[in-house]
Amino acid sequence: MQDxxxxxxxxxxxxxxxxxxxAEGTRVVCYCRDCQAFAQALTQDAxxxxxxxxTDIYQLPPSRLKVLQGQxxxxxxxxxxxxxYRWYAGCCNTPIGNTLSAGVPVVGLIxxxxxxxxxxxxxxxxxxAHVHVKSARRRLPEEITRHASLSRYVVRIVGRMLIWKLTGQGRPSPFFDATGHPVSAPRIVAPRG
Ligand SMILES: [Zn+2]
Ligand SMILES: [Zn+2]
Structure with missing residues (x-):
């Protein structure tokens, strides 16, 4: 175990x-259009x-992600x-992570x-795993995808989320308060056409 x-x-x-x-194995690269749009909205695509x-993402439970400074x-x-909910550092537009609602015990750390x-x-x-590969900007070479198994990953992440839920690791969260409200009011930014 490391920090x-x-x-x-x-x-x-x-x-x-x-x-x-x-060995937890919850690291994934997501090629979906929304992850691309998030980076673009912050002008961080490059x-x-x-x-x-x-986008290289590590899935972990909210209670294991701490914001120590600059909340x-x-x-x-x-x-x-x-x-x-897509979280970022407003000072310099650095993407931080993605979450569903407060009740879902997972953060995708970017x-x-x-x-x-x-x-x-x-x-x-x-x-x-590599997910949403159909939305990739160009075809992924086989060397990249060969060792990744989407079905194995899905089984793993669903199992992990169940454990995180049952062991109460969904809270506390750096992104939602005790009543489940986001700590910062979300701004709706439509993807650029
Ligand atoms: Zn995505
Ligand atoms: Zn910053």
Whole structure:
């Protein structure tokens, strides 16, 4: 088990992801249009998206993600009124993570919030799956997808979420208060056409 230091690019928002087991296997690259639109809305596509439009995300329960500094700079946007809550550091537009509502015990931590990118592979373990590959900007080469199994990943993440729910790891959350309200009012930003 290891901890991973987190920071926005300018350093005003800092956090920690705790108790990470590299074998937990909940790291995924998402190529969906909404993840691409989120990076674009923050004008961070060049720094966040890979060559195929993918976003590297580590799924963990909210109680293991701490914001230690700059909580008031943690802002939220949604691409539609019912969309995911997408969190970012308002000081420098660094994407932090994605959540569903307060009741769903998972945060998708976005790689851009990792303080030292060289720590990602040894701490988080390998990418286990590539999701929404049909929305990738170009066709993914087989070397990238060969070792990833979507069905194995889905079984794993559903199992993890059940454990996180049953063991109460959904709370506290850096993103929702005790009554389940987002700590920062979400701004609706429609994706650019
Ligand atoms: Zn910042
Ligand atoms: Zn996505």
């Amino acid at each position: 991973l230091e987190l920071s926005c690019r300018c350093g005003l928002v800092k956090g920690l992801a705790t108790s990470i087991d590299p 720094t966040v998206l890979d060559a195929y439009g993918g 008031d700079r943690v802002h939220c946007l949604r691409l539609t009124e019912k969309g995911l 790689h851009s919030f990792i303080a030292d990118p060289t720590r990602a592979d040894p701490t988080l373990g390998p990418v286990m």
